[in-house]
Amino acid sequence: MSFEVVGPEARYAQYAEPNDTSLVIRFSFSTPSGAVDFFAAGDMETEAMDRLLRLHPQGHAAILKASHHGARNGGTRIIEQIHPQILLVSAGKDNSYGHPHPETLEMAKRIGATVLRTDQSGTVLLTFTGQGIRGTSLGTPVR
Numbered sequence: 001m002s003f004e005v006v007g008p009e010a011r012y013a014q015y016a017e018p019n020d021t022s023l024v025i026r027f028s029f030s031t032p033s034g035a036v037d038f039f040a041a042g043d044m045e046t047e048a049m050d051r052l053l054r055l056h057p058q059g060h061a062a063i064l065k066a067s068h069h070g071a072r073n074g075g076t077r078i079i080e081q082i083h084p085q086i087l088l089v090s091a092g093k094d095n096s097y098g099h100p101h102p103e104t105l106e107m108a109k110r111i112g113a114t115v116l117r118t119d120q121s122g123t124v125l126l127t128f129t130g131q132g133i134r135g136t137s138l139g140t141p142v143r
Contacts, residue, residue: 003027007044007052019068020048026061031128039082041067046075053081062133063088063126064113070100076107086114086126086133093119093141 007024008016022042029036039061041049049067064084067074069091079087087108091099100117108115114135116124122139 001027001029006039006056006058007042008048009052009055012048012051016048017045019043019045024049024052026058029128033128033130033132036063036128036133037061038063038065039084040065041074041078043068043074045071045073046077049075049078053078058082060084062086065090066100066104068099069095069097070104070117071097072101072103074101074104076103079104079107079111079113083111084113086116086135088124089115089117089119091117091119095119 004026006026008021013021022044024042024044025040027038039058044067058081061082062085064079064082064087066087066089067078070089089100105115116135118124119141121137122141125136125138127134
């Protein structure tokens with residue numbers, strides 16, 4: 001496994017809202033079938049993420065951890081740009097914020113991504129196999 005810290009950009013983080021200072025990392029896992037990339041978007045909101053991706057363009061990644069729990073202010077352009085096979089959404093069941101937002105889920109559907117949600121599946125285990133990536137639920141939904 002290797003990784004690259006993509007953000008936040010130090011020059012913007014100094015004055016940013018807390019969510020926009022979250023760590024954004026691209027992991028690359030070596031598997032018998034080849035590299036599998038995982039883009040972890042932290043809690044960055046739309047404007048900060050769009051700026052970060054303009055400064056550091058990213059290609060496809062098989063897995064995307066949705067920005068800001070799949071909230072509307074996490075944006076959908078990142079989903080279009082990363083074009084993941086799997087979108088991970090970390091959110092508590094019946095959370096008062098309404099995460100994930102329907103726009104986020106609709107964009108995932110539009111690009112054909114499988115959505116794995118902790119509020120529905122609990123802890124999610126991703127296994128890299130010769131046939132691809134398998135997501136398995138490990139327990140009850142996260143509250």
